[in-house]
Amino acid sequence: MDFNLSKEQLLIQRMARDFAEKYIEPVAEQIDRENKIPDDILEGLAELDLFGIPFPEEYGGAGGGYDGYVLAMEQIGRVSGGIAMTLSAHSLGLSAISVFGNEEQKQKYMVPGCKGKHIVSFAFTEPGTGSDPKQITTTAVKDGDHYIINGTKRFISNANWPGAIILFARDDESGKPSGFIIDKGCEGYSISEPWDKMGMHGGMLLDVYLKDVRVPAENLLAGPGMGYPILQLGISFGKVGVSSTALGGMLAAYEEGLKYAKEKMHRDKPISRFQSVQLKIADMAIKYEAARWLTYRLGYLANNVKDPRQFAKEAALTKTFVCETAFEVTRLAMDIHGSYGLMNDYKISRLYRDTIIGPQIEGVADMQKMIVAGLTLAD
Ligand SMILES: Cc1cc2nc3c(=O)[nH]c(=O)nc-3n(C[C@H](O)[C@H](O)[C@H](O)COP(=O)(O)OP(=O)(O)OC[C@H]3O[C@@H](n4cnc5c(N)ncnc54)[C@H](O)[C@@H]3O)c2cc1C
The missing domain is CATH 2.40.110.10 (Butyryl-CoA Dehydrogenase, subunit A, domain 2)
Structure with a gap:
């Protein structure tokens, strides 16, 4: 068991983080306000192959695997939930073609998708x-x-x-x-x-x-009547994207809570000296760390799916935990902000509106729990 990221994984993570901080962060509020991703950001994502990270190079992808995908998506989700959502839905469509498409379909639809000429x-x-x-x-x-x-x-x-x-x-x-x-x-x-x-x-x-x-x-x-297997496996791959998007939102919320705790002063001392605030910081750290490793593990599992039912269970349990935890962490960070967190001038309010979405998409949380229970009982 090795929890160190490889050279390639670190490279993908750094590349996505650099792009996100340098180009997306300065316009993140504007994207939220205008509900539109600027064209130059989409072009930049395409240039860095971020539309095709997990897919093989022969179909236009970056060959980074789903382990590289989760690392990049976490960094994009950390600065913009909307961009991460766009990439996640796109990659879900491409994953379905990648698994179920024939050679001609893969060449025709994956290549322009992976290159960011099309958004699936x-x-x-x-x-x-x-x-x-x-x-x-x-x-x-x-x-x-x-x-x-x-x-x-x-x-x-x-x-x-x-x-x-x-x-x-x-x-x-x-x-x-x-x-x-x-x-x-x-x-x-x-x-x-x-x-x-x-x-x-x-x-x-x-x-x-x-x-x-x-x-x-x-x-x-994949032939007539094959919708259900495509849905089951496709949406499992979709949960890899949704989990890493939520993880990125959670990391951003954690960072915002921590920053505010160190900056906000009471009687000339930061509120981080209060034990009640420290307990929230500890809870955020614990929850982020647990969610992080579960998400990275799902990326690793997605690289080599042997049993779609087992993968469906892993994807459902990861997505449920990570998305629900992302919202909990955002809520903790909001509490640290007091009333300021309710103001749209503060980033944490945007993160709250973003992270509340995860539990409802790619299958609502309760349905995911039913999948996990059903497959666990069948084992
Ligand atoms: C940001 C975002 C992006 C999205 N992108 C896409 C997309 O790209 N493609 C796409 O197809 N959809 C997309 N959706 C839709 C989303 O996947 C569905 O809305 C979601 O799966 C839930 O479906 P529903 O809203 O119809 O809820 P319902 O299925 O009506 O569920 C409502 C409630 O009833 C419960 N429930 C439902 N059935 C059962 C049952 N059998 N037993 C027990 N309880 C049950 C659920 O747990 C839930 O609490 C998106 C939604 C959002 C918000």
Whole structure:
């Protein structure tokens, strides 16, 4: 067992941290205020291969593995939850193509995605369901060598950017959900205005409308009726991104709490001398350290998934712990700030709005616990 980061891992971590501190941090408040990621930041992320960290170089990726991905995502999430959310949803879509796509699909969709020319989406949620694939209502009807797709998808990250969307629809042949790779610029694809969500600004969330979208049968991912396995494994990879995003938010909150405790004076002495504040600092340190190693471990496990069910359990338990803990740490850091933490002038209030999101996405926390319990009992 070796807990030291390798040279390559340290390099990825430092590169992401340098870029985040030098270029993203100065505009982080602006991104939050305007709900838009500046173009030069997206270009910078692409230049550093941050759109394709875990994926093989033959498909345009950086070859950094998911262990490198978690390290980079933590650093991006530390300065901007919205940018990390964008990269996380994008990498989830690419992971699904990477595992389930054929060679042609990988070349066609992964290369521009990994290079940051496209930003990929993954669309399961509908107005009627976010947790239950059996309730999916979007339809795919076979018409010769095409499928005709109709339906509405809700809360879809990155649906406004050009690129592929991995979209789930019930196909009329198998009667089960199937996964399709669709070009977001195609005829019949349209989007709503962005949802006005409370945090992770810059990360875009839109509804997607599909009106008689004609998709070539060759764009089916892994064959008819394979939607559920794609969803299960894809979302497990998505949880790697969501966990590391939450870890970054948690680290930022921890740092803000610590900084405030050292700076805020009472009777000419910093509030860090109060035992009640020290206990909060200790709790933040303990929680961050536990979440950090759990997240890094998930990155390591994602590099070599042998049993998708076991990986689903590891991803569900990690995501639940890390996202819930991120919110707890933010809450502790807010308490250290007293009323100042409630003011939008203070960074901690943004972190609060960002970290509250994690437990609800890539499967709500209680559903994750049911996955963990179900798979543990089945062992
Ligand atoms: C920032 C953000 C980004 C997102 N990005 C995407 C995206 O890119 N693609 C995408 O497809 N979706 C995305 N979503 C949607 C998100 O994944 C879903 O909203 C989420 O999975 C929960 O679904 P729901 O809101 O419909 O809740 P529901 O499924 O309606 O759940 C509501 C409540 O009921 C409980 N519940 C539901 N079913 C059961 C059951 N069987 N047994 C016990 N309790 C149950 C849940 O635990 C929860 O407490 C995003 C959401 C956000 C906020």
